[in-house]
Amino acid sequence: MTTATVAHFIDGAHFTDAGSTQRNVMNPATGEAIARVSMDALVAADAGVAAAARAFPGWSETPVGDRIQHLFRFKTILESNAKDLAAILVREHGKTTAEALGSVRRGIDCIEHACAAPVLMMGRTLPQIAVSSSFCRTKEEGGVGIDSTVDRLPLGVCLGITPFNFPVMVPLWMWPMAVACGNTFVLKPSEKDPLSTVRVVELAHEAGFPKGVINLVNGGVEVASALIRDPRVAAVSFVGSTRAGEAIYSAAAAAGKRVQCMSGAKNHSVVMPDALRAAAIDGIVGSAFGNSGQRCLAGSVVVCVGDSAEWLVPGVVAAARAIRVGVGDEAGCSMGPMQDDEGLARVRSSIESGRAEGAELLLDGRAATLPRSGYFVGPTVFDHVTPEMSLARHEIFGPVLSIMRANTLDEATAMINQSEYGNMAVIFTDSGHSARRFERAVQAGMVGVNVGVPAPMAAFPFAGWKRSFFGDLHTNGEDGVRFFTKARVTVRRWI
Numbered sequence: 070m071t072t073a074t075v076a077h078f079i080d081g082a083h084f085t086d087a088g089s090t091q092r093n094v095m096n097p098a099t100g101e102a103i104a105r106v107s108m109d110a111l112v113a114a115d116a117g118v119a120a121a122a123r124a125f126p127g128w129s130e131t132p133v134g135d136r137i138q139h140l141f142r143f144k145t146i147l148e149s150n151a152k153d154l155a156a157i158l159v160r161e162h163g164k165t166t167a168e169a170l171g172s173v174r175r176g177i178d179c180i181e182h183a184c185a186a187p188v189l190m191m192g193r194t195l196p197q198i199a200v201s202s203s204f205c206r207t208k209e210e211g212g213v214g215i216d217s218t219v220d221r222l223p224l225g226v227c228l229g230i231t232p233f234n235f236p237v238m239v240p241l242w243m244w245p246m247a248v249a250c251g252n253t254f255v256l257k258p259s260e261k262d263p264l265s266t267v268r269v270v271e272l273a274h275e276a277g278f279p280k281g282v283i284n285l286v287n288g289g290v291e292v293a294s295a296l297i298r299d300p301r302v303a304a305v306s307f308v309g310s311t312r313a314g315e316a317i318y319s320a321a322a323a324a325g326k327r328v329q330c331m332s333g334a335k336n337h338s339v340v341m342p343d344a345l346r347a348a349a350i351d352g353i354v355g356s357a358f359g360n361s362g363q364r365c366l367a368g369s370v371v372v373c374v375g376d377s378a379e380w381l382v383p384g385v386v387a388a389a390r391a392i393r394v395g396v397g398d399e400a401g402c403s404m405g406p407m408q409d410d411e412g413l414a415r416v417r418s419s420i421e422s423g424r425a426e427g428a429e430l431l432l433d434g435r436a437a438t439l440p441r442s443g444y445f446v447g448p449t450v451f452d453h454v455t456p457e458m459s460l461a462r463h464e465i466f467g468p469v470l471s472i473m474r475a476n477t478l479d480e481a482t483a484m485i486n487q488s489e490y491g492n493m494a495v496i497f498t499d500s501g502h503s504a505r506r507f508e509r510a511v512q513a514g515m516v517g518v519n520v521g522v523p524a525p526m527a528a529f530p531f532a533g534w535k536r537s538f539f540g541d542l543h544t545n546g547e548d549g550v551r552f553f554t555k556a557r558v559t560v561r562r563w564i
């Protein structure tokens with residue numbers, strides 16, 4: 070079967086540049102190619118930045134109240150297209166329909182938040198910050214008053230580089246706020262599943278965004294690197310692995326650009342003996358196996374404190390065993406496949422190395438009842454994992470849950486804080502004292518108390534700590550506005 074090469078979207082229209090190398094976009098539930106994507110379309114990369122640079126002067130001078138009218142329309146259009154977008158996500162990513170719809174909704178939240186830009190961008194003024202006595206006409210006039218104001222202004226052309234695991238939601242963390250603040254944007258989505266991201270940008274143009282304000286260039290590392298190096302690009306927002314995030318942070322910062330890199334993770338959940346049992350089991354299973362474990366907020370390690378393992382371990386294994394793995398839009402399916410064969414191979418080899426390291430394999434996802442084709446693996450649970458094992462240290466990004474044990478909360482927290490990552494940490498407890506002690510001591514950017522996934526909310530900043538984040542200002546919330554604007558202070562004296 071021949072498959073079409075996905076078009077870029079530049080200057081308000083589809084743009085063709087196949088480059089010299091392409092890769093397949095796969096349906097992970099069948100292992101069949103559904104499209105081709107160019108990997109090194111450098112003509113498109115240049116055209117995308119050129120279009121954004123051309124659009125910037127007019128767009129940044131458009132009143133913010135007019136800019137957000139496009140976002141209001143865009144939100145409504147996305148809502149009426151949510152089911153179609155979810156269907157694309159099921160097909161190119163393997164999400165279940167419920168997960169796909171949920172991720173579209175979380176993306177729409179970010180558009181709604183960006184609609185508040187007229188308030189969020191407001192500057193501040195301090196009248197009469199000083200008095201100057203020079204040029205004063207009479208002594209009685211008491212000097213000339215000086216006022217000081219800080220304004221927030223757009224940066225110029227901003228670049229977004231996004232991962233495969235949330236191809237609708239993650240780009241919407243970035244570009245709606247960026248363009249609401251008066252910037253223009255070039256988006257380079259994941260080369261693994263770009264179809265839904267392209268569709269969202271098409272829908273933005275149905276909402277009336279002027280040409281060149283939001284542009285999409287497909288490609289792999291070569292295209293991303295060319296875009297980062299481009300002197301017309303002022304800022305880079307990246308979401309993806311730690312390996313890529315660290316490299317992009319160095320390259321962009323060395324080129325004098327503003328940069329934020331939300332990166333990889335290894336997230337822990339602590340279960341105290343006093344936790345509400347059903348809620349803890351439910352939260353942990355949802356966190357570890359939702360989106361087939363392909364979430365930067367997947368709680369992939371549980372630390373059982375005291376005797377909590379006695380009820381938690383059998384409860385988690387039973388709930389994980391009950392998960393129905395299948396094609397995302399089939400009725401009753403609660404977990405889809407891995408997004409690609411590389412991910413499947415990574416999960417399989419992690420299971421093998423976990424066994425070799427001496428962890429106890431309680432549930433082997435390779436032995437689950439699985440569809441015959443596609444990149445499927447079932448939920449996997451290891452017990453008696455120790456902090457030194459690679460199971461506890463490295464991001465697997467698949468449905469593998471590791472259980473560790475600690476005598477006390479402090480011991481559990483110390484185990485977590487050994488991790489090089491710090492994206493998320495969760496505690497399940499009925500004790501305010503334990504929760505507060507954990508919140509204060511644990512090293513993570515997102516902390517959950519009796520919730521499996523302390524998910525990003527549009528109005529709050531989101532990012533991890535340690536090697537889960539490179540940069541200063543986080544994405545979303547107030548930080549998002551600050552990231553996509555620069556401050557200018559004006560000091561005024563009218564003589």
Ligand code: NAD
Nearest residue numbers: 231232233258259289290293309310313331332333334365
């Ligand atoms: P990835 O790093 O392989 O790719 C992400 C994007 O970066 C893609 O668009 C890719 O083309 C590009 N890229 C890759 N290497 C690059 C390089 N050296 N230079 C320039 N661009 C490069 O990540 P992925 O496999 O698509 O996504 C999974 C990873 O993303 C996981 O590690 C996950 O934890 C992380 N993630 C983090 C967050 C967060 O908010 N912290 C959210 C979602 C996913």
